[in-house]
Amino acid sequence: MTEERFTELLSRKLAGEISPSELTEFKGYISANASYGKQYESLKSYWKQNEESYEDIGKVFEKIKSQTDIPRREAEGQQQIKIPRFNFSWITKVAAVFLVFGVLAVLYHFTLSRFFSAEDTVYSWKQIQVPNRLISSITLPDGTKVTLNSASKLKYPESFKGSNREVYLSGEAFFDVVSDHQHPFIVHTEKMKIKVLGTAFNIRSYANDREKQTTLLRGSIQVTFPDNPATVMLKPKDKILIKDGTYELGTQTYYNEAEGSLMETLWMSNxxxxxxxxxxxxxxxxxxxxxxxxxxxxxxxxxxxxxxxxxxxxxxxxxxxxxxxxxxxxxxxxxxxxxx
CATH class of the missing domain: 3.55.50.30 (Phage tail protein beta-alpha-beta fold)
Structure with missing residues (x-):
């Protein structure tokens, strides 16, 4: 009954039709239960009052997903559904609240619960963020060595469990991956997903750079894209560049061929x-x-x-x-x- 009562009061609060006594009761729930407070904070930023129209409820779903602590997985084969414009009455707004809760429940069941399955359980994530002007190195739980350039961020699990070793990168990093044929190493970036077994490669994927790139120095890697069905295999010295939604293959560039120094990794020498x-x-x-x-x-x-x-x-x-x-x-x- 407590959960149902809170949902009812939440509906009235979001609709702007809560009485003074109900508002006092609602604040009591928020003060007594931190999870209620989080639910309210998450939902109120998406709620449009004064009879504003809901044009695309899919956007609400995407915003809710972005608030979770689990790195976003790119959905495949999704079809966008256009929702007609409606002005919501109070009853419809109540139904919308239940819909959002339903979306959260479905998200947990099909995404989070699967992510935390017995085989692929990751108990906690760690994050390293390198400020401007600095370069940092880290050894991951499997022994993989990562060097991070300035203004880069790497998110990785406290321990690798399950069939894959997955990390999330924003910025630039050089990976020297420990070979494990039973557990592929996967790097997720904004525009690429790089899958390897054991190799050395450089990724440059800053959010404010128009061009993203991956350069392979040793081994082999498979590159896929969230918005393109292509799959590209790179061999040593290959480079893939992404710009304005398209990609092209190239080769690594020597800054000084006699010294063997590469343009793509010269940043590691500051x-x-x-x-x-x-x-x-x-x-x-x-x-x-x-x-x-x-x-x-x-x-x-x-x-x-x-x-x-x-x-x-x-x-x-x-x-x-x-x-x-x-x-x-x-x-x-x-x-x-x-x-x-």
């Missing part, structure tokens, strides 16, 4: 190398290396192209070097750099 790179793209690298925010006050200079390398130079030395190649002006104010 060097920023670039070749025929637009100023707009280079600005993202400079932000991560120097911990600043770069603002273009003149759009025409975004397309300037540069090639070079920075290692021990400070921010002003780097900007002066670029200015000599192609003239532009800049102003440094605190942690912001204005280009014009």
């Amino acid at each position: 060097k920023l190398a670039f070749r025929n790179e637009s100023f707009e793209s280079l600005a993202n690298d400079l932000e991560r290396k120097y911990g600043v925010k770069i603002i273009f006050n003149k759009n025409s200079i975004r397309d300037f192209k540069f090639s070079g390398e920075f290692e021990k130079e400070n921010l002003e030395q780097a900007l002066l070097s670029l200015k000599i190649v192609t003239p532009f002006n800049y102003k440094i104010k605190g942690n912001s750099v204005y280009l014009y």
